[in-house]
Each structure stands twice: as structure tokens, then as C-alpha cells.
Amino acid sequence: MTSFAPKTYQRSVLDSVERYFRACHNSSPGVAFTLTTEALWSTGSPYRPIDGFPADMPYFCLRIPTGGGKTWLAARSVALVNTHLLRSEHSLILWLVPSKAIRDQTLKALRDREHPYHAALREAGPVTVLDLDEAKSVTRATLDTSTTVIVCTRQAFQVGDIDLRKVYESSGALMHHFDGLSDVQRSELLRDDAGVAPYSFANLLRLRRPFVVVDEAHNSRSDLSFETLARFRPSGILELTATPDTQRTPSNVLHSVSAAELKGEQMIKLPILLETEPDWQQCLAIALDRRQRLQAAAELERRAGAPYLRPLVLIQAQPRRHNLDTLHVECVRDELIQNQGVTADEIVIATGEDRGLEEVDRLYPAGIADERCPVKYVITQQALAEGWDCPSAYILVSMAELRSATSVEQLLGRVLRQPQAKARDTEALNQSYAFVVSRDFGDTASSLRDRLVEGAGFERREVGDFVSAGRQEQAPLDLDPQRGRVIVKPITFSLAEAPALRELPKALRDKLDWNKSQSTLTIKQPLSDSDTAALTASVSSETARAAIVQASDSSRRAVEFFRTPAEAGLRLRVPQMAVRVQGELQLFDDPEVLDYPFDLAPYDAAPSSGDLAALGLADRVASGGQIDVSSEGRLVVGFIADLQRDLSFAYQPEHWDEVRLATWFCRNLPEASVTHASKRAFVSHWLRALLQRDGYDLARANRQKFLIRNLLERRIGELRLAAARRAYQQLLFEADPALSATVGGDYWFEFHAQAYAPSRDYDDRFGVYAFRRHFYGRIGDFDSREEFQCACWLDQQAERGRIDFWVRNLVRKEASSFYLQKADGRFYPDFLCRLPSGALLAVEYKGADRWESAKDDRLIGGVWAELSEGLCRFVMTTDRDWASIDAKLGPALSPATVPTEHALVRLARSLPDYGLHADDLGTIVHIYADAAAFAVEFPLERGGATVVTLKRSDFRLPGEGLR
Numbered sequence: 016m017t018s019f020a021p022k023t024y025q026r027s028v029l030d031s032v033e034r035y036f037r038a039c040h041n042s043s044p045g046v047a048f049t050l051t052t053e054a055l056w057s058t059g060s061p062y063r064p065i066d067g068f069p070a071d072m073p074y075f076c077l078r079i080p081t082g083g084g085k086t087w088l089a090a091r092s093v094a095l096v097n098t099h100l101l102r103s104e105h106s107l108i109l110w111l112v113p114s115k116a117i118r119d120q121t122l123k124a125l126r127d128r129e130h131p132y133h134a135a136l137r138e139a140g141p142v143t144v145l146d147l148d149e150a151k152s153v154t155r156a157t158l159d160t161s162t163t164v165i166v167c168t169r170q171a172f173q174v175g176d177i178d179l180r181k182v183y184e185s186s187g188a189l190m191h192h193f194d195g196l197s198d199v200q201r202s203e204l205l206r207d208d209a210g211v212a213p214y215s216f217a218n219l220l221r222l223r224r225p226f227v228v229v230d231e232a233h234n235s236r237s238d239l240s241f242e243t244l245a246r247f248r249p250s251g252i253l254e255l256t257a258t259p260d261t262q263r264t265p266s267n268v269l270h271s272v273s274a275a276e277l278k279g280e281q282m283i284k285l286p287i288l289l290e291t292e293p294d295w296q297q298c299l300a301i302a303l304d305r306r307q308r309l310q311a312a313a314e315l316e317r318r319a320g321a322p323y324l325r326p327l328v329l330i331q332a333q334p335r336r337h338n339l340d341t342l343h344v345e346c347v348r349d350e351l352i353q354n355q356g357v358t359a360d361e362i363v364i365a366t367g368e369d370r371g372l373e374e375v376d377r378l379y380p381a382g383i384a385d386e387r388c389p390v391k392y393v394i395t396q397q398a399l400a401e402g403w404d405c406p407s408a409y410i411l412v413s414m415a416e417l418r419s420a421t422s423v424e425q426l427l428g429r430v431l432r433q434p435q436a437k438a439r440d441t442e443a444l445n446q447s448y449a450f451v452v453s454r455d456f457g458d459t460a461s462s463l464r465d466r467l468v469e470g471a472g473f474e475r476r477e478v479g480d481f482v483s484a485g486r487q488e489q490a491p492l493d494l495d496p497q498r499g500r501v502i503v504k505p506i507t508f509s510l511a512e513a514p515a516l517r518e519l520p521k522a523l524r525d526k527l528d529w530n531k532s533q534s535t536l537t538i539k540q541p542l543s544d545s546d547t548a549a550l551t552a553s554v555s556s557e558t559a560r561a562a563i564v565q566a567s568d569s570s571r572r573a574v575e576f577f578r579t580p581a582e583a584g585l586r587l588r589v590p591q592m593a594v595r596v597q598g599e600l601q602l603f604d605d606p607e608v609l610d611y612p613f614d615l616a617p618y619d620a621a622p623s624s625g626d627l628a629a630l631g632l633a634d635r636v637a638s639g640g641q642i643d644v645s646s647e648g649r650l651v652v653g654f655i656a657d658l659q660r661d662l663s664f665a666y667q668p669e670h671w672d673e674v675r676l677a678t679w680f681c682r683n684l685p686e687a688s689v690t691h692a693s694k695r696a697f698v699s700h701w702l703r704a705l706l707q708r709d710g711y712d713l714a715r716a717n718r719q720k721f722l723i724r725n726l727l728e729r730r731i732g733e734l735r736l737a738a739a740r741r742a743y744q745q746l747l748f749e750a751d752p753a754l755s756a757t758v759g760g761d762y763w764f765e766f767h768a769q770a771y772a773p774s775r776d777y778d779d780r781f782g783v784y785a786f787r788r789h790f791y792g793r794i795g796d797f798d799s800r801e802e803f804q805c806a807c808w809l810d811q812q813a814e815r816g817r818i819d820f821w822v823r824n825l826v827r828k829e830a831s832s833f834y835l836q837k838a839d840g841r842f843y844p845d846f847l848c849r850l851p852s853g854a855l856l857a858v859e860y861k862g863a864d865r866w867e868s869a870k871d872d873r874l875i876g877g878v879w880a881e882l883s884e885g886l887c888r889f890v891m892t893t894d895r896d897w898a899s900i901d902a903k904l905g906p907a908l909s910p911a912t913v914p915t916e917h918a919l920v921r922l923a924r925s926l927p928d929y930g931l932h933a934d935d936l937g938t939i940v941h942i943y944a945d946a947a948a949f950a951v952e953f954p955l956e957r958g959g960a961t962v963v964t965l966k967r968s969d970f971r972l973p974g975e976g977l978r
Contacts, residue, residue: 022280022436023829024272025088028077031055031270032092032253035075036099037725039655044073044251048267055270055827056774057798063265065241065252071654073100073251076232076259076266080274080472081428082283085255086121089228090135092253093162096226097139098683101250102659102721103666104140108164109225109247115168117230122146122166136164147171151181151216152188158223159666169229172243185213192219200664203248220247223665224658232256232266250658257472271774274473274481279770279830281438283431284409284447286769288485289460291453293545295342295414296350302328302412302450303355306391309409312441322435323386324444326409329426330394333414342414342452344369344394351392361391383407384434395426406432410448427463428471448485454545455522456484456492464495476776476793480582480769491541491574504573506538508566514553523549541574542567580790580820586929586961587766587790587822589833589847589855590759590886592879594746602762603836606739607688609746613738615693615731620700622708626726630719632708668717676716677702683724686731694731701727736839743838747878758882766790766822770831773823777803788813790822797823801895802845805860808897809846817904818856821848833857835875842872844889853950853964856903859891866893885948886964920951920970929953929961937963937970 021029031051038047045062053059064070079085089110097106112118124132125144136142139162145153147167157163172182183205193214203221204212212218225247232254241264244252259266277283292298306328313324333341344364351357363371363383372383372393379385383393384407393408408429430447438445453459463482467473473481484490494501505528513531516524523546528537542550547567551560580587593600594608601608622630671679680698681691705711705723716723746755773795777786781803786794788810797803812818825832826843834841844857857876861869869891876889892899920939925932937953940962951970952962 021087021091022084022282024276024280025084025091027827027829028079028088028270028272029091029095032077033095033099035269036073036095039073039100040102043071043653044655045071047073048075048269052269058775060268063267065264067241067245068249069654072249073654074254074267075252075269076254076256078257078259078268078271078472079255080257080272080277080283081470082432083257083272083277084282085230085257086124086132087135089230089253089255090125090132091138092228093136093142093164093226094138094140096251096253097162098721098724101226101662103662104721105159105162105666106139106250107158107220107223107225108162108228109220109249110164110166110228111169111230112166113169113231118146118166118168121230125164125166136162147182151186153219155192158192165225169243182216183213185215187214189216189219190214192222196222197664199660203661205246217246222661224248224250224661226250227252229254233258233260248661250662258469273477273772274467274471275477275770275772276828276830279767279772280436281433281445282436284433284445285431286481286483287427287430287447287449287463289449289451289456289463289482290485290489291451291456291459293452293454295452296354298414298450298452299330299347299350299355299412302330302410302448303351303357305448305450306410309443312443313439316440316444319440321439324434324439325384325386325388325391325407326444327383327390327405327407328392328410328412329408329429330392330412331414331426332394332396334396344396347394347414357392358389360389363390363393365393365395367396405429406434406436408432409444410450413449413451415452427466431471450485454543456489456543457494458522460484460493461495477772480792488571489543491571492543494540494574501577502575503540504575506566506570506573507535508562509534510536510554510559510562512554512556512559514550514559514563516553518553519549536563536566538566538570541570579792580788581766581768581771582792584768585790585820587820587847587849588763589766589857590883591762591764591833592756592758592835592882593760593762594756595754600757600760600762603756606736606743606836606838609739609742613688613735615689615697615734617696617700619730619734620697621704622701622726623730626730627708629722629726630705630711632711663718668720670714670717673699673702673706673713676713676720679720680724680727684728684731686735688735689731697731698727701730740838748874752878752882756878756882758879758884759886764833766831766833771795771822771825772828772831773825774828777823782807784810786810788818788820790820795823795825799860799862801862802860804895805858805892805897805900806846808900809848809858812901812904813848816851819849819851821846835879837871837875839871842875844876850904853962854886854888856888856890856900858900859889861891861893863893884966920949920972922953923969923971926963929963930955931961931963 034054035047035051038051041047042050045064048062049059064072065074068074077085077088079088093106093108096108097103110121112121121132122144124130125136127133136144141161143157143161143163145163145165147165150163150165150167153163193212200222201212204218205215205221206212227244227247227249229252233256254266256266259268274283274285278285290298290301292301306326309326313321313326317323330347332344332347335341335343344366348362348364351362352359363375365372375388375390376382379388382388383390383405411426411430413426427449430449433445449463451459451463460482464478467478467481468475479495484493494503511534513529513534514527514536516527516529519527523542526538526540526542526546527550528539529535530537547564550567551563554560554563576582592603594603595601596608677695677699680702681695684694684698686694702716702723706713706716746752771791771793773793775796777794777796781797781800784803784807786806794806797806806821806823809818809821813820824844824847832843833847834843836842844859846858846860848856848858850856857879859869859872859876861872873891876891880887880889888903890900890903920937922931922933922935922937931953935953937951940950940952949965949967949970950962951965952960954960
């Protein structure tokens with residue numbers, strides 16, 4: 016089976032889904048949604064029910080941008096549906112897709128035992144995957160013994176007259192599903208005009224209460240779509256989309272993944288390097304040259320052991336027009352073959368008439384990415400076949416202005432995916448490329464960003480960084496406000512003759528201002544080459560033309576962009592903590608890496624009072640009565656209670672004996688840190704203690720086995736956490752931490768330039784401040800006014816030169832945030848500051864009401880700083896005590912005291928992260944206290960310099976041998 020390691024953001028999505036499902040059993044799903052989003056993102060989102068459905072039906076949306084793995088997440092969520100929402104061993108999943116092509120692709124992947132989608136689905140236990148025609152004759156045995164997934168298009172159900180659809184007609188093949196129904200079940204069936212309930216597929220769905228997965232949900236927002244789903248009495252609805260509806264019928268977005276997170280986890284290739292060229296043949300030639308360079312880089316990497324890669328070019332041609340010459344498919348193909356030296360077998364055409372990609376898939380097992388496949392260029396017209404996906408596509412070439420939203424959005428998605436979802440060593444292979452036949456670079460860049468937002472699901476505030484000029488001379492033409500603050504200096508010059516402005520395009524006239532009385536022309540915005548050509552053609556004298564050319568060049572150099580430290584190419588790397596396990600250092604990112612004894616003792620195996628209350632066995636009250644709770648152990652009413660009742664009718668529990676029940680619990684309690692024997696003994700003792708309670712028997716335990724499983728999981732987790740806490744305390748606080756842990760070395764977290772992904776951006780709700788020294792253009796929002804004021808104070812210190820720059824550290828965004836691991840969670844300091852010395856300062860602001868509960872955070876922050884040998888500092892402050900931070904900014908570095916001749920050092924080893932090599936010369940600029948470390952400045956080949964903090968063993972002085 017194909018191995019698949021989920022990304023951190025994917026695990027976070029699944030954690031959010033599980034948390035929501037669990038919360039649905041403690042309160043109504045609507046309230047649970049608000050409470051869950053508040054716990055996850057600090058701001059609770061209101062729950063919006065859908066008309067026609069129960070107001071408290073679980074209905075939520077996962078917002079995943081293009082390339083984020085929506086289908087895998089949906090497949091993996093099925094196990095969570097069974098275990099934590101339905102509390103049933105099996106379920107019926109209705110999986111709706113937007114088209115037949117996507118249906119066929121999804122069916123194939125979910126059925127393929129070697130595919131990661133199938134592996135994710137199998138987490139739910141035995142599964143059966145059916146299309147709609149197969150489902151219309153599904154047997155009762157299939158539904159009773161496996162989780163059954165029915166994949167079909169939404170259109171299969173969407174008609175106005177339900178009598179015309181076979182899903183509502185009586186079928187003899189389904190008759191046996193309706194034997195032995197209770198009165199409650201029969202009352203829920205649809206009936207025909209004669210009052211008869213048909214043996215229909217629709218009624219079968221109503222009995223089984225399907226959970227509905229809606230792929231590309233933004234395409235399924237009509238009243239008819241919802242009315243159709245409501246007829247099937249779903250147990251819940253999960254929507255998957257990159258662009259959720261926010262207007263007509265707003266989706267309940269439970270978890271939103273940003274494109275920056277995908278970039279940070281190497282799922283997509285960003286930025287998109289854009290070049291515009293008005294000559295279409297030259298545009299093609301430039302794109303082909305880029306492909307050749309990418310191919311050369313890929314082959315060089317392969318010789319070093321990297322996977323095979325053949326970069327592909329997707330070319331969007333123009334449609335044919337009657338009596339009008341266009342750059343249609345055949346025209347582009349002929350140009351490639353006749354003038355660009357491309358062979359016919361390197362080209363495939365994918366249009367409505369020519370289905371070349373299907374032929375490629377037929378000839379090669381791995382499709383177009385197969386090593387034996389010669390194809391390098393795919394020519395399409397509007398859009399590629401739905402569902403076609405090839406991460407080897409790197410370059411998009413558009414023969415027309417980016418006006419057709421649908422086709423460009425889809426093609427953009429094709430070139431964004433990263434091959435093998437892993438960054439390559441060559442940076443050029445971690446980027447996408449777009450070449451557009453256009454005269455206006457700025458307008459094209461803006462349109463491309465719009466397409467990323469409207470089609471690929473990127474956020475408006477993040478796309479400014481994701482489209483960059485491929486040619487440096489075009490960069491000043493991109494004045495899109497999404498890129499940040501831009502200063503444009505107008506260029507005014509004398510012109511001997513008045514230009515014929517009326518003959519110029521309006522877009523160009525808007526960039527100019529002619530002063531007739533003074534005979535001066537002002538260029539208000541930078542002019543492109545095509546602008547310059549048009550303007551020079553509007554005058555007749557060579558002197559005027561020369562002046563225009565010179566002024567146009569000046570206009571492009573008169574643009575200044577405010578560049579953040581990240582945009583300026585500076586780096587922010589923070590040393591992480593590693594612990595020594597069996598003599599080897601490992602990154603401390605999970606308490607399970609600690610070497611601690613843990614076993615399950617039978618004397619700990621007994622239901623607690625809370626467990627008994629959850630199971631409906633609370634102690635009797637003084638009056639002699641008993642607290643009235645549901646059979647599932649909660650005071651739940653409404654939708655969830657009705658759902659549990661219906662599922663108990665549909666999926667009758669097997670009446671296992673005590674041994675079989677204990678075996679089921681052990682199989683469904685993943686706990687790698689204990690032996691099977693000890694887990695078995697623990698579960699058996701716990702279950703026996705439960706069965707000895709008055710009023711509780713095996714039949715009830717069978718009905719409540721999922722709830723019992725959750726209680727056992729929680730109890731085992733509590734015991735494991737207690738053991739981890741003891742080991743954690745001993746390792747870092749009772750023994751000498753320097754013997755068991757270290758900071759830095761091979762473990763560093765880097766804040767990548769395009770991987771910052773706040774769930775909420777700073778929005779002035781606590782005050783207005785123009786931050787100038789934040790590492791990124793975006794700033795994650797603050798949790799309180801005092802935290803905002805702390806950020807302002809830090810920025811002011813940066814303006815005074817006491818801090819180089821700082822970053823608002825994010826929470827639970829592992830690809831873009833720094834954390835320190837604790838025994839029972841992770842600590843994310845609020846701010847990280849790089850000081851002029853190269854040292855790093857972590858700042859945590861705590862409200863007075865949370866000061867005592869933050870003791871563990873203070874302890875781990877202090878240990879991290881202590882183990883860093885002067886590289887790091889930590890402070891936790893409260894009550895606007897800026898003096899405590901100021902003390903950490905103080906003169907902790909002493910001036911360099913080495914002799915002048917020793918100011919120069921040579922690197923003893925290469926530092927590839929900084930682009931430095933062994934023997935590179937640097938200059939000592941500071942020495943840390945006790946000479947524990949040195950700040951060394953190295954010049955860079957591309958200009959500028961970088962300051963690196965080194966230990967003495969990292970470099971050698973002139974005349975010394977290697978240490």
C-alpha cells in the first residue's frame with residue numbers, strides 16, 4: 016500500500032473535526048460549533064442552520080485551498096464520524112461530487128487498496144465503496160457489516176419531479192431492508208400519493224441516516240440542492256471547498272487552511288513568477304527556455320539521488336473564431352514544431368474534441384509523469400479534463416489576457432501542486448511560472464491574484480506575496496495594493512512638442528499629465544515597454560522620442576516598495592530543544608520521545624464517578640430518585656438524541672460476551688506505549704468493575720461500547736500523561752538539564768518567507784498602529800489590548816535599533832510557528848525578536864488572571880534560554896511591565912576584545928542554510944558573555960551581509976588548523 020504521512024495542518028483539521036463531534040454530545044451541534052471554534056481560534060463563529068433541516072443538525076465546512084488534499088481529509092474523517100459522532104461501528108456515507116469525471120476518479124481511488132484514499136477510509140474498519148447504480152440493489156448484510164460509501168454526482172438527485180427518479184421508486188431488490196421496522200421507523204418513511212411507503216432507495220437512506228460529504232461544496236448551494244439532501248434525513252453534512260459561500264447560504268467554516276500553510280508544508284509551489292510578453296511567439300520561446308532550465312536542474316538533482324521529474328508546460332490557446340485569426344490549438348502546435356524545435360510526441364492536445372491525456376493514461380501506468388512518457392507540453396483551450404492532476408506541471412502559458420476566470424483558475428491549480436509534496440534542493444523547482452501574452456504587467460499580475468482568490472481558495476490578504484515578477488525590470492510595474500506600501504515618484508520632464516494623447520489608449524493616458532503652458536509631461540505611474548513604444552510614436556522628433564525613452568526608464572526606477580525583513584531576504588531561525596534518548600539527540604516535539612516507564616496497572620482500572628455519570632449510573636440523590644440521563648450518558652435532547660435512537664434501530668449491536676467486548680475495546684484503543692497484555696488486563700479489570708454495578712449488564716455495555724471506548728481512552732491518556740509529567744519534571748528540572756537536553760545544534764525552526772498563516776489578522780480592534788519592523792507584512796491578531804500594546808512597544812524598540820525585527824508567533828500553526836514542548840501540550844511564546852547581536856528573545860505576555868496557570872510555560876522558557884549558551888533569552892511579563900523586557904534587551908554582549916588580526920575568521924564547516932561554505936571569511940562583530948558564542952558577519956555573493964551566531968568550534972582563526 017502506498018505510504019502516506021499526513022501533514023501537520025491535515026492532522027490539525029482532523030483534530031478540529033474530532034473535537035466538534037465530541038462537543039456535539041455535550042450540547043446541541045449549533046452550540047458545539049460556536050464553542051469549538053472559540054476554543055480553536057479564540058473567536059467563536061455563529062452557527063448558521065440550513066433551511067429545511069433540523070436547526071441543530073451537525074453541518075460544517077472545511078476550507079482547504081487547491082492542492083491541500085481535500086479528498087484524503089474527507090476519507091480520513093469517516094472514521095471520526097463513526098467513532099465520535101454516530102458512535103456506531105458502521106455507517107452509510109453519501110459522497111456527493113460535482114461531475115461524472117470527478118465521480119469516476121473518486122470511485123477508482125477509494126476502491127484501490129494501494130491508494131492513500133482507500134487507506135484513510137479503512138481507518139473506519141471494513142468498507143464498501145459503491146456507485147449509485149450498485150447502491151440501488153445493496154444488501155442489508157453489506158450495510159450491517161461494513162461502512163458503505165456511495166459516491167455519486169449531486170445531479171443524480173436534483174430534479175423537480177421526484178416521481179421521475181428511480182431513487183424514489185419501489186424496488187424489489189430493496190424490499191428486505193423494510194422487514195421488521197418499528198412504528199417509529201415506519202413513521203419516518205416517504206409516502207406516495209396513495210399513502211404507501213415504497214421500498215425505495217430514498218426510504219432506505221432515510222432509515223440509515225447517511226452522513227453526507229459534499230465535495231466542491233461552493234457549486235452546490237441552490238435551494239433544490241438542500242431540499243434534495245433534506246429528504247434523506249442526513250445525520251450530518253461535511254462540506255469541502257476552497258471557496259466557501261459567504262453570502263447567500265453561508266457555510267459554517269469549522270477549520271480554514273491557508274495557502275501559506277500549504278507552502279510551509281511543501282504541498283504547493285510558490286511564489287508564481289510572472290512574465291508578460293506582447294509577442295506570443297517570443298512568449299512561447301521564453302517559456303520553453305524556462306522549461307529547459309528546470310529540466311536541467313531536475314536532472315542534476317536526480318544524479319544526486321532525487322526522484323525523477325520532468326517539468327511540464329500547460330499552454331492555454333485561444334478558441335477558433337469564424338473569419339478571425341486566433342492563436343488556436345493548431346496554431347500553437349505548429350509554432351512549437353516548426354519554429355521551436357519541439358517534436359510531435361512531446362506534445363499532447365487536451366480539448367473537448369482531442370482527448371490526448373486519456374490516451375497517455377492508457378499507454379503509461381503512471382500517466383503523464385511516467386518516466387517513459389515523452390510529453391513535455393500540454394495544449395488546451397478552456398480547461399483540462401476534470402480530475403486530471405499532475406504535480407509535474409510547472410509552467411502556465413496563456414495566449415490571451417487573463418479574462419476567462421474559470422479556465423485560468425483551473426489551470427493555475429494544475430501548476431501549483433508540489434511533486435511528491437516535498438521541497439526540492441533547487442529553489443527554482445519549488446516555484447511555479449506563468450507566461451502571459453500581454454502588454455500590461457500590472458493588470459496581469461492583479462488578475463492572476465484575483466484568480467488565486469476566487470478559484471484556488473487563497474486569502475485576499477496573502478496573495479500579494481504569491482505573485483512576483485519573473486523579470487526584475489517588470490517588478491516596478493506591479494503596483495497592486497495587496498503587495499503593501501508603495502511609493503511612486505512622478506517623473507516630470509520637458510518635451511519640445513505636445514504628444515498626441517488622444518490617440519493613446521485610455522490606460523496609458525491615465526498614467527500621464529501634459530502641462531501645455533510649461534511644455535512638460537509628467538509620468539504618474541511607471542511605463543512598460545509597450546507604453547513607451549506607444550508614447551514615442553505619438554511624437555515626431557527624435558529629440559522628443561529620446562526624452563520619452565529616458566523618462567520612461569526613470570519612471571520604473573522611481574518606484575519604492577516597503578520591504579519587510581522577510582521580503583528583503585533576511586532570515587529568522589530559532590533554535591529548538593532536543594532531548595537525549597538512549598544516547599542520541601531527538602527533537603523534543605512530543606512527550607512520547609521521553610524515555611519513561613509506563614504501564615497500565617490493574618489497580619487503576621475502575622470507572623470513576625465521572626465515568627459512571629456519563630454511563631447513566633450516577634449516585635442516587637437524597638430523595639431516593641436517580642439523576643435522569645440518556646442512555647448515552649448526557650442530558651442531550653433534540654437532534655443527537657433522535658439520531659442515536661434511529662441508529663440503534665438501524666444498526667443493532669452484536670451481543671458479545673465479556674471476552675469479545677474486551678477484545679473489541681483493545682483493538683479500538685491504539686496505545687503503542689504499552690504491551691497488548693497489559694492493555695488487555697487493564698480493560699478487562701475496568702469492564703468487570705463496571706459490570707458489577709447494580710443495573711448494568713452486558714446488553715447495556717454492548718449498546719454503549721463507543722462511549723465506553725472513549726472513557727477508556729481518556730483514562731489511559733490521563734495515566735500516560737501523569738507518567739510523562741514525572742519524566743518531564745525529572746529530565747528538565749530535577750536533574751542537570753545540560754546532560755539530557757540541548758538547544759540548537761541540528762534543530763532549528765525557520766520562519767519561511769511565505770509560510771506565515773494566521774487564523775486572524777491584526778484588524779485594529781485593540782487600536783491603530785503602523786507596525787514597521789514585523790518580519791512579515793501580515794500580522795497575526797492579538798488576544799488582548801495589553802498584548803497589542805506589548806507589540807507596539809517591541810516595534811518602537813526596533814525603530815530605535817535595539818531590535819532588528821520581531822514576529823507575532825502563531826498558535827497551533829506548526830508549519831509557521833515556534834513552540835516549546837511540555838508534557839501536556841505546547842507553549843507558543845507570543846513574540847520572537849532578533850536582536851542586533853544575532854541573539855533571540857522570546858517574549859510572552861500574560862494577563863494577571865493567567866499568571867499562576869502559566870508556571871509551566873515560564874519554566875520551559877527559562878530552561879530553553881539556559882541551555883542555549885547565550886543564544887536565546889526568555890521573559891514572561893504582565894501588567895505592562897515593559898522594564899522586564901527592557902532588561903533582556905540590555906547590553907548582554909561585550910565588545911569584541913580579540914586582537915585586530917584575529918577579527919577575521921574562517922568557517923570550519925559549511926552552513927548551507929546561509930549560503931556559506933567552509934573557508935568563507937567573516938568578521939567577529941560581538942562576543943557573547945563568557946565567550947560562549949560569537950556573532951560573525953559574512954558578506955554575501957548577491958550583496959549585503961548576514962550575521963551568524965557561532966560557537967568557537969564552528970570557525971578557526973587565521974593560522975589555525977581545523978578544529
